[in-house]
Amino acid sequence: MIHMNDVMKVYDNGAIALNHINVDIKKGEFVFLVGPSGAGKSTFIKMLFREVLPSSGILTVNGRDIIHMSNKDVPYLRRSLGVIFQDYRLLPDKTVYENIAFAMQVIEAPRRMMQRNVNNVLDIVGLRDKYKCFPNQLSGGEQQRVAIARAIVNNPAIVIADEPTGNLDPETSWGIMDIFKNINASGTTIVMATHDKTIVDAMQKRVIAIEHGEIVRDEARGGYGYEH
Amino acid sequence: MSINTVEYFIREVIHSLRRNNWMSVASIGTVAVSLFIFGMFLMLVMNMNKMVDAMESQVQIMVYLEDDFSRDDARDLEVDLKKMQGVEKVTFVPKEEAMEKFKERLGDQKTLLDALDETNPLPDSFEVMVLQPEMVKTAAENIEKFEGVNSAKYGQDVMEHLFDITRLIRIFGFALMMVLALATLFIISNTIRLTVFARRKEIAIMKYVGATDWFIRWPFVLEGIVMGFLGSLIASVVLRLTYSGITAKIYDTLAFFPLIPEEPFLNYVTMIVVIGGMIMGAIGSTVSIKRFLKV
Ligand SMILES: Nc1ncnc2c1ncn2[C@@H]1O[C@H](COP(=O)(O)OP(=O)(O)O)[C@@H](O)[C@H]1O
Ligand SMILES: [Mg+2]
Numbered sequence: 001m002i003h004m005n006d007v008m009k010v011y012d013n014g015a016i017a018l019n020h021i022n023v024d025i026k027k028g029e030f031v032f033l034v035g036p037s038g039a040g041k042s043t044f045i046k047m048l049f050r051e052v053l054p055s056s057g058i059l060t061v062n063g064r065d066i067i068h069m070s071n072k073d074v075p076y077l078r079r080s081l082g083v084i085f086q087d088y089r090l091l092p093d094k095t096v097y098e099n100i101a102f103a104m105q106v107i108e109a110p111r112r113m114m115q116r117n118v119n120n121v122l123d124i125v126g127l128r129d130k131y132k133c134f135p136n137q138l139s140g141g142e143q144q145r146v147a148i149a150r151a152i153v154n155n156p157a158i159v160i161a162d163e164p165t166g167n168l169d170p171e172t173s174w175g176i177m178d179i180f181k182n183i184n185a186s187g188t189t190i191v192m193a194t195h196d197k198t199i200v201d202a203m204q205k206r207v208i209a210i211e212h213g214e215i216v217r218d219e220a221r222g223g224y225g226y227e228h
Numbered sequence: 229m230s231i232n233t234v235e236y237f238i239r240e241v242i243h244s245l246r247r248n249n250w251m252s253v254a255s256i257g258t259v260a261v262s263l264f265i266f267g268m269f270l271m272l273v274m275n276m277n278k279m280v281d282a283m284e285s286q287v288q289i290m291v292y293l294e295d296d297f298s299r300d301d302a303r304d305l306e307v308d309l310k311k312m313q314g315v316e317k318v319t320f321v322p323k324e325e326a327m328e329k330f331k332e333r334l335g336d337q338k339t340l341l342d343a344l345d346e347t348n349p350l351p352d353s354f355e356v357m358v359l360q361p362e363m364v365k366t367a368a369e370n371i372e373k374f375e376g377v378n379s380a381k382y383g384q385d386v387m388e389h390l391f392d393i394t395r396l397i398r399i400f401g402f403a404l405m406m407v408l409a410l411a412t413l414f415i416i417s418n419t420i421r422l423t424v425f426a427r428r429k430e431i432a433i434m435k436y437v438g439a440t441d442w443f444i445r446w447p448f449v450l451e452g453i454v455m456g457f458l459g460s461l462i463a464s465v466v467l468r469l470t471y472s473g474i475t476a477k478i479y480d481t482l483a484f485f486p487l488i489p490e491e492p493f494l495n496y497v498t499m500i501v502v503i504g505g506m507i508m509g510a511i512g513s514t515v516s517i518k519r520f521l522k523v
Pocket of ligand 1: 011012013015016035036037038039040041042043044
């Protein structure tokens with residue numbers, strides 16, 4: 001699913017965000033990216049959906065060569081991915097339903113599929129009865145569920161999340177993690193950058209630790225490994 | 229493109245025009261003013277072209293005689309003129325008849341002539357017709373050499389001055405239109421830029437979920453086209469009213485000054501103006517999206 005070979009990222013200002021990155025992530029895996037702030041987690045995540053272009057190395061996602069792909073193919077790469085951010089990024093003037101349907105609308109999905117898929121993901125994230133609400137009428141946890149629903153409504157092969165529980169209290173975070181577990185259980189690959197030690201330790205999934213732009217640990221069933 | 233998508237685009241455009249209310253109005257107004265001025269120049273140039281054409285195809289020479297030339301001598305001159313090569317027809321116009329004709333042409337304004345107090349300043353004249361327009365110039369030059377001829381005037385003569393004027397108007401009009409077009413493009417692209425800015429979050433999300441660049445661009449391009457279209461409609465209506473007004477006025481006061489008839493002329497002008505407006509809208513928005521959207 002994801003293959004990195006000696007990937008390096010140097011930003012325009014000369015900052016080396018990632019260096020000598022070698023990683024293979026297989027279909028159906030659940031992977032945590034951990035490490036201190038500024039380690040390069042977000043850069044790693046952004047390269048996967050080509051928000052950031054690697055400076056050198058080989059990177060393939062879903063069989064697509066990220067470095068050599070043309071700009072006009074990027075939308076099709078992204079349709080095979082679901083992206084989730086710490087700050088939800090919902091549209092405030094659209095309802096829950098519209099926010100999720102928007103992701104289908106803009107890729108010109110057939111309308112008859114739309115209603116079915118949206119209702120389906122509303123069930124998965126447990127927000128069926130709130131479909132008419134606007135984001136400002138929802139709690140942070142609920143907003144993140146909407147964002148997750150939007151990310152999976154087009155049935156992506158990989159879900160990528162950058163600190164999805166970063167703004168949430170522990171209780172709420174567990175609810176979010178349950179949803180990710182369920183999504184993963186249905187065969188979707190998940191790559192998640194996080195700071196949350198408790199969650200990583202409890203989940204016992206693959207952990208890739210990054211420090212100063214380099215991978216310092218890659219364990220199949222690991223814990224967070226830092227004292228925070 | 230599915231109906232679903234078309235519907236979505238239309239909703240987006242309406243939504244956006246409403247959101248940028250006064251900017252949209254300003255853009256539409258600028259388009260309207262620019263296109264109105266453009267249309268006025270277009271109609272002016274076309275009318276002048278028509279006049280030049282009409283004069284160029286004339287085969288008539290007006291031969292004005294000296295004041296003291298007697299009617300007997302004039303009859304001899306008529307015979308001489310008729311013998312000239314290329315001359316088809318010669319008609320004598322006595323000064324009294326010339327005055328009558330002049331009064332007729334002035335119509336309502338003939339009271340102007342009261343100041344003349346029944347004196348007649350017009351000379352006797354001949355209307356000379358030649359066979360072909362190309363012969364007019366040489367014939368007139370030869371006629372002027374005859375005894376008793378004061379001057380021989382023909383349309384092309386006037387036309388040469390007119391040509392200088394039309395050229396000036398064309399150059400000036402063209403320069404003005406360029407400035408107006410640039411101003412219009414500028415304000416349209418600015419309005420669209422505001423729209424893009426207002427919707428940057430939405431655009432970012434669209435990109436994350438895999439919308440194509442064209443899908444993202446279309447509503448903005450459409451918005452530009454719609455603004456151009458609305459502006460050109462306003463310009464067309466005002467242009468039509470203005471031209472009708474001018475035609476009516478000229479018909480009342482200067483009946484001999486022929487304008488191009490309103491139909492179908494105004495329909496062509498409207499078509500050009502509307503298409504021009506939509507093209508300006510499309511270019512204005514495309515430019516700003518290229519600059520500010522970076523999709
Ligand atoms: N757009 C950017 N331009 C320049 N430097 C950047 C940019 N984004 C991130 N960096 C730098 O790259 C390094 C890794 O950042 P990031 O990937 O955001 O780390 P993390 O998500 O682990 O906190 C940091 O040193 C950061 O300052
Ligand atoms: Mg980060």
